[in-house]
């Protein structure tokens with residue numbers, strides 16, 4: 001352990017895809033890190049009740065994989081050993097946009113890994129468990145955060161332990177990665193402080209997901225498929241990806257009241273009506289494994305903690321507690337991993353301060369806002385194109401949609417643009433790289449030909 005300790009104990013609420021990397025980031029700076037998780041955690045890659053979304057397709061983008069590898073060196077090898085399926089994002093993913101054929105299959109130098117959400121989480125958890133100073137306490141449900149009388153700082157957390165008894169843990173830092181942010185909101189209310197403003201986009205989508213055994217005659221020219229409708233009709237409409245143990249996962253995405261059926265015939269009929277036959281043709285005779293499941297996602301939201309004038313010392317919301325993205329763009333876990341890497345960088349920078357924790361939350365909120373800007377915009381702009389989506393539309397929405405359309409057409413023609421665009425979609429680069437004047441000129445020229 002480093003000699004840069006800034007506190008005795010940090011407590012993380014939630015052992016999900018935000019809490020686990022956050023715990024690793026804290027482990028170098030606190031004597032003990034305690035992760036409280038309400039679920040019993042499985043020893044294998046099976047589903048658990050606290051992660052209902054885990055039965056649906058979960059893509060780990062290259063930016064998220066990179067952040068996890070920065071926190072856990074050798075993480076990609078762990079994924080490979082765990083039987084995750086390597087997917088070359090330019091070559092193996094059939095990217096089916098409307099108005100053009102699939103993007104040309106090209107090696108863009110981006111290799112990600114496809115696997116189930118339980119397997120991603122298990123792989124991260126096994127790395128976290130290797131730290132002697134991190135303790136994961138299962139079946140412990142956090143109840144409330146205790147603040148000092150003047151509300152300037154938080155000092156402890158009350159929870160129900162695995163024997164059903166109430167316990168209190170003192171903490172120099174409490175990170176809420178419960179996926180909801182209720183505890184942070186609760187303590188802000190208790191000390192009479194305002195909650196953060198929230199921006200929401202009512203996308204009202206319904207995920208319906210089935211898993212299949214990969215048949216012997218499976219196509220060999222792709223491993224994964226992403227099918228889009230025009231943005232005004234909903235954008236991402238189906239995702240298909242490989243899973244460990246020679247399986248496929250297929251998610252059909254219904255928009256604004258469309259609910260793909262949960263029986264095999266209805267599911268296949270919905271897949272048959274997709275804009276392209278790729279997914280239907282692949283699964284129509286494949287053996288279905290287990291039940292078809294559904295998940296309703298009413299709205300993406302973003303909480304503007306960076307706009308609060310004051311925030312209690314020693315408290316940090318994290319992951320989905322700050323920003324919940326439309327899952328169809330596959331960003332949430334990757335952003336949470338990038339936030340954990342950011343947290344580690346900030347702790348490193350703050351160790352030299354007389355009170356390292358005093359400016360931590362404001363610095364984190366400012367930089368996390370920058371970090372979430374690209375993924376938020378990548379989803380929000382197409383989502384707002386649907387007439388039924390509820391949300392504040394920017395004045396230049398039409399221009400932005402036309403720009404994206406033309407950008408994809410240019411990407412189909414030009415390998416360098418294709419690569420740059422995918423680096424942005426995979427959260428390796430900010431969206432601002434797509435505003436370079438010479439690129440903008442070329443995109444406008446393509447748009448003018450339409």
Ligand SMILES: Cc1cc2nc3c(=O)[nH]c(=O)nc-3n(C[C@H](O)[C@H](O)[C@H](O)COP(=O)(O)OP(=O)(O)OC[C@H]3O[C@@H](n4cnc5c(N)ncnc54)[C@H](O)[C@@H]3O)c2cc1C
Pocket residue numbers: 013014015016017018019036037038039049050051053056057058059060061140141142143177178179180207295297318319320321327328329330331332333334335336
């Ligand atoms: C349908 C769907 C599909 C998605 N697909 C993708 C995808 O393809 N790619 C992607 O990157 N992201 C995807 N996401 C988003 C991703 O699931 C989340 O962004 C990510 O899990 C956020 O991590 P988190 O730690 O904030 O929350 P979670 O990972 O949800 O973890 C929260 C944890 O806190 C625990 N908890 C809750 N309350 C308490 C309490 N009071 N006390 C103790 N423990 C508690 C829960 O049991 C859980 O373990 C998807 C989301 C949905 C809904």
